[in-house]
Amino acid sequence: MGVLTNWCFSYSVGFGKFVTPCFYASPLFFPSLGTNSQIQQVISFSLRRSIFYALLHYTHFDQIRPVYSTLQRDHPIQSPKSIKFYLSKEVCSWVLSFSNSRSLKEGMCVHSPIIKLGLQDDLLLNNNLLSLYGKCFGVEQAWKMFDGMSDKDVVSWTGMISAYVRSGKHEEALELFNWMIVSGLVPNEFTFSSVLRSCSSLGEFELGTCIQARIIKHGFESNPVLGSTLINLYSKCNKFLEVSDIFASMENGDTVSWTATISSFVRARDWTQSLRLYSRMIRMGVPPNEFTFVELLAASVFLGLDHGKLVHAHVILWGIKLNKILKTALVDMYSKCQRMGDAEKVSVQTPEADVLLWTALISGYTRVLDVAGAIAIFRKMITRGFMPNNFTYAGVLNACSSILDLRLGQQIHLKVIQAGLEHDVSVGNALVDMYMKCSSLMGFALKAFEEILSPNIISWTSLIAGFTQHGFEGQAFQAFFEMRIVGEEPNSFTLSSILKACHKVGSLNQVQSLHAYILKTKLDTDTTVANALIDVYARLQVLDYAWRVFNMMNHRDAITYTSLATMINHMGNHEMTVNILTNMHNNGVKMDDFSLASFLCAYASLAAIEPGKQLHCYAVKSSLCRWISVSNGLVDFYGKCGSMHDACRIFMEITEPNIVSWNGLISGLALNGHFFSALSRFEDMKLAGIEPDNITFLLVLYACSHGGLVDQGLEYFHSMSKSYNMIPQLDHYVCLVDLLGRAGRLEEAVNVIETMPFTADALIYKTMLASCRLHGNIALGEDMARRVLELDQSDPAIYVLLANMYDDAGRSDLGNQTRQLMRQRGLRKNPGQSWIEIRNKVHVFKAGDRSHPQINEIHEKLESLGARLDSLGYSYEDNASSSYHSEKLAVGFGLLGTTSRAPIRIIKNLRICKDCHTFIRLVTEVVDREIIMRDGNRYHMFKKGDCSCRGYW
Known part of the structure; x- marks a missing residue:
């Protein structure tokens, strides 16, 4: 019967048809049946060994230990010969191979029998043991095994080098490789x-090329x-041109090599080329895997939602x-494209989830400023039994920052402390x-900074930027110096702050x-740093230095031009701003x-x-x-151009x-x-x-002032x-x-000046x-003039106002004395x-200037208009002195x-001036043209003999 059973087991194993009911009926799996002599006679050693082999063959590894233990209990080992009877070198090798393929610690149960069998010097078994030690017990245990071989x-x-690489000890891996070469092994x-993986992780490009030379020498190219x-090494070392050469030299690229090349283009930020390479991969008949699509999804984030959906469709098509990695990449893509509904749908398509997946969802809700959604996901994650990691907490804290919710941020801070992550650099940042x-x-931020065990450049930059934002420039400089003292060199964002x-x-x-310092460290080639330099020089109105930095830049982006244009426009040089747009x-x-908003502002001015x-x-x-x-x-542009309908x-x-x-609309209406x-x-x-x-209140008070709405303004x-x-x-x-x-109401105005909680400046006088x-x-005017001259004697507008006041009062002698002073x-x-735009060209007129090529025709036109205005009571000859005023010249040319x-x-x-205002108002009556003028104070809409200011200007 025992022989027959052994034969049945052998037959079943050999043909891959494992008879489970018969197998589990064995007394080995029913210890309660006991071990009487009849059963032991039927279940022979041979049968037990067949069961052992069957378990190994059908990967029932968790049942190997009971079988092995039962064999030892029922038949104690008497001699090496009896051991070999039911446990051979073949079985040990089989167990180790199976364990290695699945990284199962239980496979180490055969190490002791190997020694007892006298196989401790068997190279094949030792290599398998070494590999298993490295995978399951770490590099130290593997080294003990290796050293004892x-x-x-x-x-x-x-195997030993791989163990070092797997544990992240790349320097030791490279050192061991050198020992291997010295020992004479190939x-x-x-x-x-x-x-090569160690060289990639360490960024050791030169060493990597030396290894590549050995690869070619030994015929592995x-x-x-x-x-x-090699593709991974070159791409991580930013040698992207060489990546294409290596890939082209490969005769039969497989899925891994194609994916690695696609990954290099993603790392090089050449998103379009990565998708083109994928298309070529498909045409070549190379099937993609989940890692291929992970890289393509990373590229799709920057190319847009349509590309991401296309990649997702190919995932389904293939x-x-x-799995969790691919699902997380899909969730990340949809969340970065602000499609949180789609991200959530993908996240529940399979039951598997991990911390990275939950964190991607939280980051997505943070990105779309849906803090409630981010917190809901955070709570659901904890409820499902997933412990948040440092990146999860960092994402939730970023959500608090986005809505400036201090109370919620403090609650999350408490959770961070409970999790013991307050010293982590990501959470601390x-x-x-x-x-x-x-x-x-600032105390809260400083305390959080001090809790970080090893502050990095992001930590210091956040601190410096925060100090600058809150007006603590001295502390920002101090932090900058301390950062350099501890050996942390600033990056582009630090320098910008x-x-x-x-x-x-x-x-x-x-x-x-x-x-x-920037020139010395060659950071001037960084566009972010150069933009910051241009911005600060322009804000300090040192335009020569700003232009010098601008001209030395190898690469300029929209921020470069915007910073320069904004500040030049702010300084009033609108023509130069327009030239920047052309450049x-x-x-x-x-x-x-x-x-675009900056250039609209220039055209509005x-x-x-x-x-525009x-x-x-x-x-x-x-x-x-x-x-x-x-x-x-x-809105601002059309308002300042007098086109309120638009x-x-x-x-x-x-x-x-x-x-x-709203302020732009109110301003346009008031102007x-x-x-x-x-x-x-x-x-x-x-x-x-x-x-x-x-x-808003400045605009409202302006409207009341120029509209004569005194009580409403008060x-x-x-x-x-x-x-x-x-x-x-x-x-x-x-x-x-x-x-x-x-x-x-001059007395009330003087009372406001004398009782306001500010020291009066030149403008108010x-x-x-x-x-x-x-x-x-x-009398009051002279008093105001005296006060303002005590503050500023260099402003010509004061003398002009005072002289005009004397002229209006019939005291031309005093007016001339003021001008003489x-x-x-x-x-x-x-x-x-005055400026006027005709056919996309801006013409500039200055008072008394005769440089315009059509100046004679302009004067003839003005004289002709003056003759027509005689019937309306305006004498052009009596006001000939104002005929050279720039606004009249502009009207004639227009x-x-x-x-x-x-x-x-x-x-x-x-x-x-008063005369020009009267002249232009009457011109619109005789020529039936609308003239819109913006002077240094307000808009004047002249139409059919009337002006929008109603004479209150």
């Missing part, structure tokens, strides 16, 4: 593969495994199993960033010192939302409506209109107008003389739930503190003085002086300039250069 071959050395392809490892953004108290601190303190010397276009740099409309068209074609910064820029239309297209949108509409929009803004800011001024808990600033008091002064001139109060002090009145019914748009740098 009496005989070692290339497999032994390779490496095989697996040895080279392990050593066509090996696909080594080709993939029937790739959705997120805590520093959160506290810097959510709190004005410290350069901002230099701008805030206005220290050109510190900027130049940092610039010298940007010629260099092939595309505008982004910020640069020039009232150049046609080029072209930018509007570009914004529509490039889909930049969806950015609120661009929409706000368009400004209102753009405003109505904004889905969720912010405070900047164009629609004062009641401006105040009505202000009320609409409050009904929409938008809280007004300081700028009510708005007092509502700042009563209704909105806002403290009026000096600019608001200037507007209040202008409001009262224009209305002739000049505003009061202008009101005194308007109402002919010479101005000349004695070496001061000159700013020359009047009428000559245009034949259409389109409005003539003019800008003047100074306030329009």
Whole structure:
């Protein structure tokens, strides 16, 4: 019976048909049956050994130990001969091979029998044992095994090198490889593969090329495994051109080599080429695997959602199993494309999940500013039994930073402490960033920073940026110096942050010192650093240095041009700003939302409506209109160009107008003389739930001042503190003085100056002086002039205002004396300039200038108009002295250069004079043309003999 059973087992194993019921009926698996003599006679040693082999063959490894233990219990080992009877070298080898393939620690149970069998010097078994020790028990145990081996071959050395590589001890792996070479052994392809992985991890490119030379010498250059490892080495060392050469030299690239090459293009940020290579891979008949799609999904993040969906479709088409790695990559792709619904759908397609998957979901919700969603995922993760890691907590803290929720951030901080992760650098960096953004108290951020065991460059940069943001420039400089003392060298973001601190303190010397350091460390080639230098030099109005950095840059991006254009535009040089746009276009740099808004601002300042409309068209074609910064820029542009119909239309297209949108609309309405509409929009803004800011009240007070709405303006001024808990600033008091002064309530205006909580500056006295001139109060005007001259004697506008006041009062002698005093002090009145745009070209006119090629025709046109105005009571001859004023010249040229019914748009740098205002107003009555002029103070919409200012200018 025993012989028959043995034969049945052998037959079943041999043909792969394992008879489970008969097998499990064995007394070996029913210890309660006992071990009576009859059963022992039936179940022979031979049968037990057959069961042992069957278990091994059918991977029932967890049952090997009971079988082996039962064999030992029922038949104690008497001699080596009896051991060999049921446990042979073949069985040991089989157990070790099976264990190695699955990294099972239980396989070590045969080490003792190997010694008892006297097989401890068997090289094959020892190599298998060495491999298993390295996989399951770490490099130290593997080394003990390796060191005790009496005989070692290339497999032994390779196994030990692989153990070092697997544990991340790459220096030791390379050292052991050198010993192997010295011992005279020739490496095989697996040895080279392990050593190349160490070179990749350490960035040892030169050593890697030496290994490559050995590979070629030993004839392994066509090996696909080594080709993939070489591709990985070259790509990690940023040698992307050589990657293509290595790949092209491979005769039969497999899936691994194709995937490694695709990965190199992803690492090189050549996203399009990575997808092209995938297409070629498919055409060559090489099937992709899950790692191929992981790399393609990483590229799709930067190419857009459509590419990501296409890659996802190919995952389904190829029937790739959705394991945790691939599923996490899909979730990450959808979340970075802000499609959290799709990300969640993918995450539940299979039950498997890990911390990385949950963290990807949390980061995705953080990215779309759905903090509630991020916290919900965080809670669900904990409920499902997954312990958050450092990256998970960092993601949740970033969510708190994005909505400036300090209380929630502190709750997460408590969870971090409970998890013992407050010393982790990733979590610590997120805590520093959160506290810097959510709190004005620096103590919290400093405490979080001090808890980090090993602060890295991100830690220091977050600290420096936070100090700069909150106005603690001194602490920012101190942190910068301490960072360098501890040996941490700044990166581009650190330098950008410290350069901002230099701008805030206005220290050109510190900027130049940092610039010298940047040149010394060759960081000037970094675009981010160069952009920061341009920005700080431009903000400090040292344009020569800014241009010098600009011209030395090898690569310029949209930020480069935006920083330069913004500051030059802010300085009032709008023509140069427009030239920057031309330069940007010629260099092939595309505008982004910020640069487009900056150039719209320049055209708005020039009232150049046609080029501005072209930018509007570009914004529509490039889909930049969806950015609120661009929409706000368009509202401001059309408002400053006097086209309120277009400004209102753009405003109505904004889905969720912010405070900047509302301020732009109110400003345009006020500038164009629609004062009641401006105040009505202000009320609409409050009904929409938008809280007004300081700028809003400046605009409202301006509208009330220029519209003669004194009592309403006073009510708005007092509502700042009563209704909105806002403290009026000096600019608001200037507007209040202008409001009262224009209305002739000079005593109240003086009382405001004397009782306001600020020291009066030159601007407020000049505003009061202008009101005194308007109402002919010479005594008070002289007092205001005396006060302002005590503060600033170099401003020619003061002398001009005082002289004009004397002229208006019939005291020309005093007016001439004032002008003589101005000349004695070496001061000159700013020359009047006017700009007019015709057929996309801006023409500039200066007072008394005769350089324009059509100046004679312009004067003839003005004389002709003057003759026609005689019937309306205007004497051109009596006002011939003002015929050289720049605004009149611009009007004459505009009428000559245009034949259409389109409005003539003019800008003047100074306030329009009384005579020119009357002249232009009457011209629109006789020629039936609309003339829109923006002077240094407001808009004038001349039409059919009327002006939008209603004479209140």
